[in-house]
Amino acid sequence: MEATLDMKIGNIKIDGKLFLAPMADVTNLAFRMLCKKHGAALTYSEMVSADAVLRGNVRTTYLGLSCEEEKPFAIQLFGNSVDTISTAAMIVEEKYSPDIIDLNFGCPANVLVKDGSGSALLDFPKKVYDIVSDVCKKVDVPVTAKVRVLNNMKKTLDIARIIEEAGACAITVHGRTQAQQYAGKAEHEYARMIKKELSIPVIANGDIVDGLSAKQVLHHTGCEALMIGRAAIGDPHIFTEIAHFLHTGEQLRTDERAQRVADFKEYMRLLELYGLEAYVDIRMHAQWFTRGIKGGRHIRQGISSTREKRSIIQLIESMCEQLPDMATNNDFHGN
Template sequence: MRIANIKLEGNIFLAPMSNVTNLPFRLMCREYGASMSYTEMISSDAIIHENKKTVRRGISCDSERPFGIQIFGNSPETMIVAAQRIEESYRPDIIDVNFGCPARLLTKDGCGSALLRSPELIFDILKDLVDNLSTPVTAKIRILENMEDSIKIAELIEKAGASAITVHGRTQQQQYSGKSNMDYAKRIKQELSIPVIANGDIVDEHSAEKILEYTECDGIMIGRAAMGNPFLFKRISYYMTTGELLEYNSCQQRYADFSDYIERLDEYGLTDTINMKAQAQWFTRGIRGGRSVREKIAASKNIDEISYHIKEMCDNVD
């Protein structure tokens, strides 16, 4: 598929996720078959005030291309300056704007999904960004309570000049409860000419296929199911190209991926930026014996101990 002038190898996107989608993790997902990846959301205000942690979160490298940097904010003026700095420093292929985050930390300042209540401001933000950047601009939204209002927002996003839109089929109030309603992505796809990416509750080969077929969207985006499981992209892309389920040893694979991940974190000097125990727990989700190893991980003192417990679990499962 294409977004603006960018040709993607496929149509399976890794979702931006704060404290999850750091560069090493994104690279692993990409190597396993994700077609596109984004940084976690970055505050426009923090970029302007040169918050070091924020700037480091924006790092990428050529082997990730094409990649996107996602920003959030509430004022077109601030967001233009932030996006221009990002464009100049990191040369991302896409700048994505977050209109979906339901966290109070953002919505109390009128950012993220709070903007869905101010469609004109969404339009102004995107139009100003499109007019002042040479990088294609895309948007990621949640749905509103009713279809017509959701379509209106999507149409405004297209009219403002955005090059693609991602639709997570939950409202702000739902947070992560209930099911992602794919009727919205389907209708938005019917109404818009720009690429539409469906997001929410894609967890495996069958849900990926079902949602692509049902919505007829250009692409799908996967978030939580990829946490601790970058190999999911390999499984899904294999299924999409062959129609067959990939055979693999899930436990050995998770251990290999966890080892690879911690090596890459070290290589990029990012080990101290993550919650290692929480992330190690994700790598054991859905594995037999996972619960007892998670208790051991919680009591571990360092990475070596964590790795030992995951390996021990894998060696005992066939």
């Protein structure tokens, strides 16, 4: 049985060890609140462009949106220049009051890499140092970093040490290289070695999909926390399931179809409550909530041919009525 130890990131107390990963087009305020309800101890906004913050881009308002009940929550920034990222960090701190500002050194998407942002920065350790240390100087909230691993242990440990020396209060390690994108298996040996080397909390990320994988990664790495990404898409209840397994060593028995329907309806309610419907592709999210459910393909076909929110909800509700046995598989392979 895993003990629940409180941890701190800087001065922020975190009540639990399961974090929701930042995910573009997924982790809006409504989705994050749903994951909080299911036990996510810390939630992250999707990555926000530092340039867009400086331009006052309207979409960033929705990305930074949070509410008191969400606390603690982190805003993640990406960019390629020390000044731009630091200035953006000051703006988001002032405007959205996040508890933590996270810096993206992990995104492998071409559009960011070509621009020298995200995981491209890992090839420039001095610049990583300058970004982290400057942001730490300019904001009061704790600053954290999220990295991918490099293609050898020494380089990965070097960059992790640099991030700590520059003043970061925690580091998340996604155990894949930039070149791997989302292919292959996450290698958690890197997180284990970083945990041994560093004094700040280390958060392990990659392929944590259920209680067993969570337990194995915690045990193997000794990390303070785990970050869960794709397994939560369309299935925020994963946090409850994993927490139950870590606490009792047993699988939680739930009617998964009924749970998904209830969660989807709650998600729709929260999107409306926070005024986010116009920003979110509801059909895409509806498709995700039927993933891994036997017969879900049939529902997804229906969803793709309707635009009306009420009809989408009805289709999702019909999952409980029509379908026989369900089986789950974590078949989501992200962006």
